[in-house]
Amino acid sequence: xxxxxxxxxxxxxxxxxxxxxxxxxxxxxxxxxxxxxxxxxxxxxxxxxxxxxxxxxxxxxxxxxxxxxxxxxxxxxxxxxxxxxxxxxxxxxxxxxxxxxxxxxxxxxxxxxxxxxxxxxxxxxxxxxxxxxxxxxxxxxxxxxxxxxxxxxxxxxxxxxxxx
Amino acid sequence: xxxxxxxxxxxxxxxxxxxxxxxxxxxxxxxxxxxxxxxxxxxxxxxxxxxxxxxxxxxxxxxxxxxxxxxxxxxxxxxxxxxxxxxxxxxxxxxxxxxxxxxxxxxxxxxxxxxxxxxxxxxxxxxxxxxxxxxxxxxxxxxxxxxxxxxxxxxxxxxxxxxxxxxxxxx
Numbered sequence: 001x002x003x004x005x006x007x008x009x010x011x012x013x014x015x016x017x018x019x020x021x022x023x024x025x026x027x028x029x030x031x032x033x034x035x036x037x038x039x040x041x042x043x044x045x046x047x048x049x050x051x052x053x054x055x056x057x058x059x060x061x062x063x064x065x066x067x068x069x070x071x072x073x074x075x076x077x078x079x080x081x082x083x084x085x086x087x088x089x090x091x092x093x094x095x096x097x098x099x100x101x102x103x104x105x106x107x108x109x110x111x112x113x114x115x116x117x118x119x120x121x122x123x124x125x126x127x128x129x130x131x132x133x134x135x136x137x138x139x140x141x142x143x144x145x146x147x148x149x150x151x152x153x154x155x156x157x158x159x160x161x162x163x164x
Numbered sequence: 165x166x167x168x169x170x171x172x173x174x175x176x177x178x179x180x181x182x183x184x185x186x187x188x189x190x191x192x193x194x195x196x197x198x199x200x201x202x203x204x205x206x207x208x209x210x211x212x213x214x215x216x217x218x219x220x221x222x223x224x225x226x227x228x229x230x231x232x233x234x235x236x237x238x239x240x241x242x243x244x245x246x247x248x249x250x251x252x253x254x255x256x257x258x259x260x261x262x263x264x265x266x267x268x269x270x271x272x273x274x275x276x277x278x279x280x281x282x283x284x285x286x287x288x289x290x291x292x293x294x295x296x297x298x299x300x301x302x303x304x305x306x307x308x309x310x311x312x313x314x315x316x317x318x319x320x321x322x323x324x325x326x327x328x329x330x331x332x333x334x335x
Contacts, residue, residue, distance in 0.1 A: 011304040013254050017224055018298055021174045025295040028288050032200065036287030039199035043192060050188045083231050084186055087262030087283030091192060098284060105262070
């Protein structure tokens with residue numbers, strides 16, 4: 001067991017935010033969430049373009065990685081791009097891209113992993129992400145999309161293990 | 165489109181900064197915050213720009229991405245929790261990141277993050293984090309190696325005496 005960090009000083013700052021707001025924040029109500037949904041609706045028309053730009057960036061990095069390998073800056077940039085797509089896919093209404101990008105991120109997160117990662121498996125992820133857009137496969141209710149995601153995840157886990 | 169502020173949210177008086185290297189994500193967070201009634205939303209594309217905003221404005225809450233260049237979000241959090249370097253060492257920080265692994269949550273907590281929210285995020289999740297920050301703020305803890313929000317949080321709200329035998333509350 002780790003040593004306790006001693007001595008410990010506990011500080012209770014005054015709750016300036018509560019004072020500024022004028023009291024406690026109420027629970028989220030339906031009206032508030034509806035407003036948030038409406039705000040996102042205003043952006044929704046851009047989602048396909050924004051997602052397309054992110055995936056085009058991923059593909060360009062993949063092309064460079066095939067020439068230069070996954071080590072160095074290209075591999076790191078590829079991971080960053082995959083990591084971003086993991087966070088953006090579902091927001092852009094393609095949850096399967098979040099899933100595929102999560103698998104790719106897991107495969108190439110560290111320099112050590114990138115050095116050992118089969119380029120073909122990395123490319124298979126990038127291809128699957130592009131295919132999801134081209135065929136409008138948005139989530140794993142699509143049996144082919146689901147099977148592909150599971151297959152890629154299984155291969156990645158076999159290589160790098162589970163992440164906790 | 166910008167949603168009109170919700171007077172019920174009570175958040176209209178807060179000033180919130182969002183630092184994320186992805187402009188679209190910043191826009192999405194801004195839109196959701198606007199829908200909650202937040203008027204003053206400041207954006208920064210990287211950690212140095214965020215520091216400039218934090219030095220220039222009295223920001224109440226920082227929403228911070230992790231994976232950024234040239235300085236990542238975790239380093240930004242560590243700097244902000246350093247009283248010698250930070251303009252606001254007590255600022256509540258929500259780490260908004262695509263990292264979802266428990267080890268990453270722990271790493272963020274150990275750096276001094278107040279709340280953790282995984283991308284893709286739901287508006288309700290962001291509101292809940294803001295509500296927790298306002299209604300149930302964590303006390304701060306200072307040790308030789310850590311300064312930041314208490315990394316423990318009890319769901320039931322412990323009412324008894326401090327159980328750390330070496331606790332030294334600030335008098």
